[in-house]
Amino acid sequence: MRVLDISEVVEQTGLRPSTLRYYEEIGLIKSIGRHGLRRQFAPQTLMQISLITLGKSAGFTLDEIAGMFGEDGQPDLPREDLQARADDLDKQIHDLTILSKALRHVANCSAPSHMECPKFQKLLRVVKRHKRG
Amino acid sequence: MRVLDISEVVEQTGLRPSTLRYYEEIGLIKSIGRHGLRRQFAPQTLMQISLITLGKSAGFTLDEIAGMFGEDGQPDLPREDLQARADDLDKQIHDLTILSKALRHVANCSAPSHMECPKFQKLLRVVKRHKRG
DNA sequence: ACTTGACCTCAAGTTAACTTGAATTTTTAT
DNA sequence: ATAAAAATTCAAGTTAACTTGAGGTCAAGT
Numbered sequence: 001m002r003v004l005d006i007s008e009v010v011e012q013t014g015l016r017p018s019t020l021r022y023y024e025e026i027g028l029i030k031s032i033g034r035h036g037l038r039r040q041f042a043p044q045t046l047m048q049i050s051l052i053t054l055g056k057s058a059g060f061t062l063d064e065i066a067g068m069f070g071e072d073g074q075p076d077l078p079r080e081d082l083q084a085r086a087d088d089l090d091k092q093i094h095d096l097t098i099l100s101k102a103l104r105h106v107a108n109c110s111a112p113s114h115m116e117c118p119k120f121q122k123l124l125r126v127v128k129r130h131k132r133g
Numbered sequence: 134m135r136v137l138d139i140s141e142v143v144e145q146t147g148l149r150p151s152t153l154r155y156y157e158e159i160g161l162i163k164s165i166g167r168h169g170l171r172r173q174f175a176p177q178t179l180m181q182i183s184l185i186t187l188g189k190s191a192g193f194t195l196d197e198i199a200g201m202f203g204e205d206g207q208p209d210l211p212r213e214d215l216q217a218r219a220d221d222l223d224k225q226i227h228d229l230t231i232l233s234k235a236l237r238h239v240a241n242c243s244a245p246s247h248m249e250c251p252k253f254q255k256l257l258r259v260v261k262r263h264k265r266g
Numbered sequence: 267a268c269t270t271g272a273c274c275t276c277a278a279g280t281t282a283a284c285t286t287g288a289a290t291t292t293t294t295a296t
Numbered sequence: 297a298t299a300a301a302a303a304t305t306c307a308a309g310t311t312a313a314c315t316t317g318a319g320g321t322c323a324a325g326t
Contacts, residue, residue: 005272005273006272006273007272007273016314016315017272017273018314018315018316019313019314019315021274021275022313022314022315026313035322035323036273036274036321036322036323037272037273037274037275037320037321037322038272038273038274038322038323039273039274044248047248047254047257048248050257051235051257054228054231054232054235055232057192057225057228057229057232058228058229058232059190059192061312061313062312062313063312073248074246074247074248075239075247075248077239079240079241082236082237082239082240083236083237083240085236086233086236086237086240089229089232089233089236090233092190092229093226093229093230093233095187095190095191096190096191096222096225096226096229097226098187099187099188099190099191099222100219100222100223100226102184102187103215103216103218103219103222104215104216104219106208106210106215107212107215107216107219108212113207114207114208115177115180115181115206115207115208121180124180124183124184124187138302138303139302139303140302140303149284149285150303151284151285151286152283152284152285154304154305155283155284155285159283168292168293169291169292169293169303169304170290170291170292170293170302170303170304170305171292171293171302171303171304172303172304194282194283195282195283196282
């Protein structure tokens with residue numbers, strides 16, 4: 001299994017062929033050659049796509065993600081940038097944790113008005129403070 | 134401070150006036166009346182906007198978020214839905230944690246090729262397994 | 267040789283979430 | 297009373313990230 005047809009990449013990643021072509025068009029991934037018309041992908045690409053998908057779910061734009069890979073398709077960023085991005089992520093994780101808690105709270109709290117429930121308000125205040133800091 | 138001018142909401146939330154009008158247009162928030170032409174917002178709205186912003190950062194669409202509020206602007210969803218959404222969030226948090234770790238790893242690992250670094254690969258595999266399950 | 271199915275290109279269309287701009291209306295300050 | 301500041305509406309424009317569709321190509325099996 002040295003090279004992959006687009007259909008195999010589709011199968012492994014869950015992305016659609018049009019998406020993969022689009023990603024290639026904007027330079028986010030590369031095909032390694034053609035068999036007739038057909039793009040051939042290196043197995044490496046699968047991992048790269050994992051990273052892309054992961055990055056997307058973290059809220060990065062495709063442009064930002066593209067900026068994280070070097071010419072060779074390997075992650076490539078100055079260390080400080082990576083640290084900074086990781087820090088951002090940790091912030092986001094923190095916020096999401098709060099949201100998750102808030103949701104579970106609302107699911108279980110029998111107060112007539114969540115907006116006026118002290119616990120709920122506290123959760124929201126935490127977020128606000130966080131966003132401003 | 135019973136009612137808020139749009140400018141006050143802008144100041145408190147960091148959103149732009151056009152965004153607030155847009156949110157009202159699509160029914161995500163409501164103004165409580167007018168002073169002349171000018172919209173007046175209830176202080177409640179600030180908390181609602183906190184939730185909206187939070188929801189957005191969690192990757193929910195405005196439509197989905199709109200579906201989480203009742204007519205009164207209060208969070209309103211069947212308990213199971215809330216639990217399910219919280220579960221989704223926890224999954225996402227899990228993924229983001231991995232991404233954060235991956236970034237920090239890349240920042241510190243001196244291996245020539247991250248894609249081939251065992252630790253890095255392991256991180257990616259975890260994500261994959263997770264997405265499929 | 268021929269059909270079939272997987273792939274291709276390229277231009278145009280789509281959706282979400284806003285933003286922009288022009289023309290108008292108040293409200294507030296002097 | 298008047299000018300400046302702050303809002304308003306409404307239509308149209310923008311950006312990201314794809315998708316769709318029409319029409320064409322290629323390679324593998326019968």
